[in-house]
Structure formats: C-alpha cells, structure tokens
Amino acid sequence: MIEDNEYRRQRLANLAELEKRGYRGYGGAYPRTARLAEIHADFVEGREVRAAGRVMAIRHMGKSLFAHLQDGSGKFQIYLKKDILGDEAYESFRFVDLGDQIGAEGVLFKTRTGEPTIQVRSWTLLAKSLRIPPEKWHGLQDVETRYRRRYLDLMANPDVVERFVKRAAILREIRAFLDGRGFLEVETPMIQPLAGGAAARPFETYYNALNARMFLRIAPELYLKRLLVGGFDRVYELNRNFRNEGLDRSHNPEFTMLEVYAAYGDLRTVQVLVQELILHVAQCVVGGWTVGPPERPIDLTPPWREVPYADLIREVAGADWDTLEVAAARLRAQGMGLDIPEDWDKSAITHEIYEKLVEKTLRTPTFVTRLPSVLIPLARRCDDDPNVVDVFELVIDGREIAPGYSELNDPLEQRRRFEAQADGDASKVDEDFLLALEHGMPPAGGMGLGVDRLVMLLTGADSIRDVILFPQMKEKGG
C-alpha cells in the first residue's frame, strides 16, 4: 500500500505539468561527457559538457537559479539563466523537485566565488522523484531507516558511501594480494547436503528436484580441502556464509568470509600470510597502519604478539592454574567475578576465563596459539602435546578476526573426531569428505578471515550493520 501525502500529490502534479510541456517523466539513456567528479577534475573554462545527476539543492533567484546535481562520483553546481535558456525551458524548471534526476548541457564557467559551474543551455528530465529526499543539512539520522532503506542513507550521507567504497577496495585488495601470490579463487557450494566445517546452526531448505533436505553452508572448508586433494594447492574463497543464530552488533546471519589454504605448509605459512595480507590491505585502503575508530585507534605495526593460550590464562588466573582440580578452579574463577555452573569441567571454566577476561583486552594484533583440542575438531594436534592443537586465533581490538590451523589430513583421526562430534548420529558424519581425505590430502595450513569484521576495523565502524549494505532486520508489523 503506497502511502500518500500532500508532497506526493504535488510531485505527481509537477510530473503531469512537465509531461504536458513535452518532457518525459522517465526517460532513457542520457550520454554524459563524464561523471561529475571527472568534469570537476578536468575543468576548462568555456568547455561544452553534458552532465546528469540527482537534484540535491535548488536556489531560485527570480530570473536565474543555481542547483546542485549529485551522481555516483560527487556533486556539481549548475546555473540556469532565463535569458540563456529561453522562457519556456526556464519556466518548466519550476516543476523540478529536489530528488529529481535530470540531464543538463551547457558551458563550464566559474562563479564570482570560484565554484566550477555549468551554465546550462538546455536540460531534460530523466526521472521524476515522487518522494522528498532526506534533509540536506542533518542528513538521515534514524538508524532504523538508514538500515531498512539504505538508498536514502547513501543519498544523504557521504560518509556512508565512502565506507562502502572502502569495503569494495578491501575486497579488491584481498584478491589482488592473494592472486599475486599464486592463490586460485574458487567457488564451492553454498547449498550443501551437510553443513560442515564449523559449529553453528545452519539454515535449512528443501530441494524439490532431488527431494532432499539441504542446508546453506556455514563454512566452505570441507569443499576447499577436497580441492587440495584434487591438486589445487593454493586456493581461496571469498564469499558468503550463513548461520542461523542471533543478531547483534558483530553478527549478521549472512556474512562474508575469506578462507585460504596453502598445501605443503602449516600454521606458520598462513600466520605469516594473514599478517602480510592485513598489512597490505590496510596500507592500500587506509594508507597506514593506524586503524579503527578515532577515539580508540589501533596500531597494526608489526611484529605482532604471539602467545600460547595457556600463558594468557596463567597471566590472569595464576601460575598454578594448570595444577588446580576442577573444584578449586571453579572457586578461583568465581572469585574473579565469573558465573560458573556446577557441571562445567576444567576446560570449560578455562575457556570462560579466556572469553570473558582475556580476549577483550587484546587490542593490538595478537596471535593466540596452542588452543585446547576440544575447541577445534578440524585441526592437527601439536606434536609435543596432544591436548592442544596447532592453531592460532588472530585477535585485534578484542575481537577474533582470523583463525588459522595446521589442517588435519589424517582420515582415520578425522573420522574419530567426526564421530565424537556426531554423538552417535551417523548421518552427521560427512562420509564423502572422509573418502576424499582417504585419497591423501597434502599437509596444509588454512585460515579464515571474517571480512565484515576486518572492514569494521579498517573503517572504524562499531556495528556490523554499518559495513553490510542491507543488514538483516525484523519485518516491521509482520
């Protein structure tokens, strides 16, 4: 149901009036000399140009008027003078409203105050806007409207445009970096019969033609590893994952993930790689290694700290933490202000300490290594200690940005871990993946990088909704 109001009726009347005067309300292509920012950059007094854009401001001054046009590149001022345009074309402009798309041609000049301007000789309507654009000075502030109707946000708020332009640059530079190092970009299934590669609730769907229940992927990992078996020894995938879980400032149900695998390498290979990757992208996009919101800048300058999980725990929980029995550990954790249920085991209590008291405090880039194997079923155990796996978690600004593993390539061990995880439900074991592993997957290092979180870090956004064009929202009134 289209909501009507006096403004819309007025604009419909203006549209009818313009059509009566021979303008088309919704015209076709309008070839331009260049985009507005390019016309600005190549300004030559007296040059003939054709330009197009959305009318963002009109200043009537009797027999002449100034207006600003905006396109995807920027803004440009136009000047309409009655004695140059002629009475009819000038009078018709009275029926142009803020927000209309128009085309104009004329001659470049500079005003008294030095602003580059087009002296318009003729103009045409390209699309009539039936709705008032957001307010010119304050822009669009209401966050709900900004997320639900992003086009208004983009129209009104240049800093939002800039952030999404940066997002595009980040994606481009990730690809440029990896392509330059011989990694092959691949696309693997997003619709999967089993949602593996991570621990998360999947979205379920149904494929009619195959009469089969399917899932949207929660990770591409198990398919990328099949490619390692096949011989693609450096691969990456940069695309969407879907997780059927809560929404908050750092979680959207669909989010963008980079996964990279380097055969014949290990944890170290991808650890070096991810550091170089992030530094490269920061340099290209931010122009330096100081990133994050202005009020709490983060310095990415290497070397980045590397520290085992257990050391971090001992730093806050005491040097004797490893020797404590469960009951004593629970008491100590409670003494540190944590709420610990009675049935938790030692590793759960330890991880609670990590998540609540350690991770948040790691602001500058930190590789946390040697995590407990119970936390990560797909990684290789450390040769010197089977209780921990050969992984890192890269934490920046208190958030996990990128995990990296020495990948498990032993099919027998992988089967045992899957079976333990499936807890007796054989249908949850990915036999197809295990079959691939049995053909021999080369040893490999692999890592994942939460791209939305990287964009947040590099653009100083503190909500994931500010780096996703159309974030998930509840239906209103549904």
Place this chain on the structure above:
RNA sequence: GGGCCGGUAGCUCAGCAGGUAGAGCAUGUGACUUUUAAUCACAGGGUCGCGGGUUCGAGUCCCGCCCGGCUCACCA
C-alpha cells in the same frame, strides 16, 4: 530472553507539573539574473509507533504489544 533508552510533520528535533501540537529544513504563494545551509514576506502540513486503561481532559500517567538502539545472557 532480561535491563535501560528511544519511536511526535517528508527529514532533524523541542514539547515543563496532564489543559487546543511547536521550531528549523523541506513544501506552497510572492520578491530577487553569480547563489551555495542563499535571503526576505506570507501560508499550508500531524493516526504524537499500535491497542487498552485512569481522568472532565492524555504526546505527557498506567498496562499490553510492535519496531529500533545500547547492554547482559543464550548460542561453544
């Protein structure tokens, strides 16, 4: 899911102790041929998120609901 805060004109926001709903921008009319948050004069514009209740009277107080933000929890 809990707690706190918010939803008033197209947009940005005021609205006191319960007493006819306000401003700026935008819109309309008029003036103005180098303005740029143009300026000047006048005018129009409201389901105060939705539904109940209290009251002579509710934007304002109470209850329920919807949507959003922050936060805590859950979700490894």
